[in-house]
Amino acid sequence: MSNEFTNQTTKNQHVVPQRHLKNFTISNDTKLECLNADAMRLEKTRSPKSICSADFFYALDSGKEDEYSQIVEKAFGNIEDWYGDNIDRIENLLISKQVLSNNDKHAVSWVIANFYFRGYKFRFQTKKMLGKLMDWLAPNISEHIHSECVSEHPNIFSDENKSKEIAKKVVDDGLSAYARNTSYATNRAFDEKFANTLTHKKWQILINNSVEFPFITGDEAVIGITNDKIPKMFANGFLALTHIFNLSSKIAIIASYPYNEEMHGQVVFKDITENKPEIFKNNLLYVNHTYKYCYASKKSFFEKLINSERRNKKI
Helix, strand or coil: CCCCCCCCCCCEEECCCHHHHHHHCCCCCCCEEEEECCCCEEEEEECHHHCCEEECCCCCECCCCCHHHHHHHHHHHHHHHHHHHHHHHHHHHHHCCCCCCHHHHHHHHHHHHHHHHCCHHHHHHHHHHHHHHHHHHHHHHHHHHHHHHHHHCCCCCCCHHHHHHHHHHHHHHHHHHHHHECHHHHHHHHCHHHHHHHHCCEEEEEECCCCCCCCCEECCCEEEECCCCCCCCCCCCCCCCEEEEECCCCEEEEEECCCCCCCCCCEEEEECCCCHHHHHHHHHHHHHHCCCEEEECCCHHHHHHHHHHHHHHHC
């Protein structure tokens, strides 16, 4: 659990909470099987403490200690406390095909939205988008600042080339700092409207009691997938995205766009314990959309996937 910034500084900040990763640990163990999804190879087992984290990840300038990172850590900790206290109860309810109460559904939606927006991919996409915006704005802002300075202080800025160089450096440094500010991504994780949006989607609950092929998770606890049925200009909107959240090795929640009133807030259950192709399909989505690594309580799926990749390369 996080502590106040003034009492204790949390340096190692988890992108995916340890408590969530523990839902996928090896039976009678505290570690997880690990697949390097980029290299498509199994790696040594990992403990939840040692993965999905970075030093001062939530700092305004990620990696550098500041008070903002500690405020975020504490706020995330409050959400994780509810999650830790209720996850087993929620899982048992869903395994028994009981529809969650409105309060529980909203709370789980909070968790899904929080995990999604604090993830690696959303953060990197946000910073990349801001970087492109800053690159586009920089020349015009630099030229405007240079013109203003020359107009107001012609004696000081008499060397045009040098003054333009100074203006450019000031603008580039300022905009770079603006683009590195992680709060633009992090603050989304505290916006209640995203949790509310999730409660109005159609939820399909996949139940998987397979011992051999459990659900997996990854560096991205929640993955977002665009829907081909929705026009491209709207496809990346939060409501339009299909969010997949493997709650545990036994439960997956798929929240998709509600196309009609019947689907609005609908919850349907599907037991796929004996349906290996559907289990594989769900797990493969995590492999394809994770940041780099996937984790599981058993390596059966990883081994079959790696062997399949090898066979395909030989053909």
